[in-house]
Amino acid sequence: MALLTIQDLSIGYDAHTVLQDLNFSVHTGDYLCIVGENGSGKSTLMKTLLRLQKPVSGRILTGDGLKETEIGYLPQQTIVQKDFPASVREIVLSGCQGRCGMRPFYNREEKALALQNMERMGIATLKNRCYRELSGGQQQRVLLARALCATRKLLLLDEPVSGLDPKVTAEMYSLISELNRDGITIIMISHDLSAALRYASHILHIGPTVFYGTKEAYLESEPGEIFTRDSYATTEPQRAKHKGGKRK
Amino acid sequence: MIEKLGMYLQYPFVRYALIVGILIALCSSLLGVTLVLKRFSLIGDGLSHVAFGAMTIAAVLNLTSQMLVILPVTVISAVFLLRSGRNAKIRGDAAVAMISVGSLAFGYLIMNIFSTSSNLSGDVCSTLFGSTSILTLTERDVAICTVLSIAVVVTFILFYNKIFAVTFDEDFSRAAGTHTDRYQLLISIVVAVIIVLAMNLVGSLLISALIIFPALSAMRLFHSFRQVTVCSAVLSVFCAALGILISILAGTPVGSTIVAVDTAAFIICCAAGLILGGIRK
Numbered sequence: 001m002a003l004l005t006i007q008d009l010s011i012g013y014d015a016h017t018v019l020q021d022l023n024f025s026v027h028t029g030d031y032l033c034i035v036g037e038n039g040s041g042k043s044t045l046m047k048t049l050l051r052l053q054k055p056v057s058g059r060i061l062t063g064d065g066l067k068e069t070e071i072g073y074l075p076q077q078t079i080v081q082k083d084f085p086a087s088v089r090e091i092v093l094s095g096c097q098g099r100c101g102m103r104p105f106y107n108r109e110e111k112a113l114a115l116q117n118m119e120r121m122g123i124a125t126l127k128n129r130c131y132r133e134l135s136g137g138q139q140q141r142v143l144l145a146r147a148l149c150a151t152r153k154l155l156l157l158d159e160p161v162s163g164l165d166p167k168v169t170a171e172m173y174s175l176i177s178e179l180n181r182d183g184i185t186i187i188m189i190s191h192d193l194s195a196a197l198r199y200a201s202h203i204l205h206i207g208p209t210v211f212y213g214t215k216e217a218y219l220e221s222e223p224g225e226i227f228t229r230d231s232y233a234t235t236e237p238q239r240a241k242h243k244g245g246k247r248k
Numbered sequence: 249m250i251e252k253l254g255m256y257l258q259y260p261f262v263r264y265a266l267i268v269g270i271l272i273a274l275c276s277s278l279l280g281v282t283l284v285l286k287r288f289s290l291i292g293d294g295l296s297h298v299a300f301g302a303m304t305i306a307a308v309l310n311l312t313s314q315m316l317v318i319l320p321v322t323v324i325s326a327v328f329l330l331r332s333g334r335n336a337k338i339r340g341d342a343a344v345a346m347i348s349v350g351s352l353a354f355g356y357l358i359m360n361i362f363s364t365s366s367n368l369s370g371d372v373c374s375t376l377f378g379s380t381s382i383l384t385l386t387e388r389d390v391a392i393c394t395v396l397s398i399a400v401v402v403t404f405i406l407f408y409n410k411i412f413a414v415t416f417d418e419d420f421s422r423a424a425g426t427h428t429d430r431y432q433l434l435i436s437i438v439v440a441v442i443i444v445l446a447m448n449l450v451g452s453l454l455i456s457a458l459i460i461f462p463a464l465s466a467m468r469l470f471h472s473f474r475q476v477t478v479c480s481a482v483l484s485v486f487c488a489a490l491g492i493l494i495s496i497l498a499g500t501p502v503g504s505t506i507v508a509v510d511t512a513a514f515i516i517c518c519a520a521g522l523i524l525g526g527i528r529k
Contacts, residue, residue: 051423
């Protein structure tokens, strides 16, 4: 049984369907990258998987003892968070809210879990610092530690490296790979195709043609070929221009 | 001066004013942080105008217990306004502005048409600025206010962690299985209760100040949610007590004196925040 099984899923807003008849399954230990152009429905798919919105039709089944609320989520940052007075510890601890249920306060076990995840992300020394004063990379680590408090099995990441500089981006990717090696299943939305091809084990390409399969199969498939060619075609001339500019 | 104060404190209405003032200041500061961060700073304004509109209707109908009309109407409006933040055709600030201005105009209109009082502008002024009502509280008013305040504080403490989580990241909370809709509803109801309570103290127009000033002041100084919440509660209670005492001694209107003290506290906190920030760097 797979961790997540998606059956004939159609997604969209207000009865306006963005994407139809998706079928795929995610197994424990997979590293799935969701790629596709802007507006192809990546974020909508993510929100549907998280049950933040209802699917238009079709089903999402969980297996391997995964509860619906045991999904760790790394959302894109919102404007509210930019000036939120909250300490790192408070934010990471809020990842335990699903475990709490109706209990009003966090217990010792949850506090220990929060600390453990802060150590895992290398932010234990920052625990009393204010979130809004941290760098972009540190903030992402805080949110990742929070997501880890919510799950031991499955992480959903929505563009985890957007707005980060190349060095921090690389650190973030290796951190995610490390989590994956520890046995956490990863589903990630990415714009960055080269990183997706480097780290992922499976690719879900959504758009006019949908592809789902392993990375190797993707490179040989039609959408994969077009998409990789296109994204290199758009980046190459820019690089050439840049070089030309430098030479002058 | 202390003698004069001691003399005034012998009057029960002065003691009532002080008790109610402190309780309301405490309650209104608690949710201030959440409302400011959620970009709902003006909700106090909007809802208090709704309460004003409801109050005029209750007055015209000559009801003995105006609370019965004011509270439900305000709660319904609060639920509607805070829900509309998401997936709405009319977005948050526009909806607040619409309801606020609409009910203010409606309330004044009703007062004008049906009023039996000879001093209409005086009536409107005292409802809007709460100039006298806090000094005319009865024992029953104080009891109602005390019960509601305790309910607000207990609710806030019990749901503190959830309120933090939902305010910081609603999507994450929903994904983690928290029923965010319920907590939004809870926050709306508590906000409405606080506003109806606070109308007695500072009147419709100055409620926003009571909600946002302590939160903003505390946010200059502290950097964790708990510290900010505690600090804004302490600050709010202190400013309210000081404001009431000053207004008794100097004979100034209660509501605006409290807000003036709150403003002064905000300026002091800003300065202190800048200095502390400078030292830290």
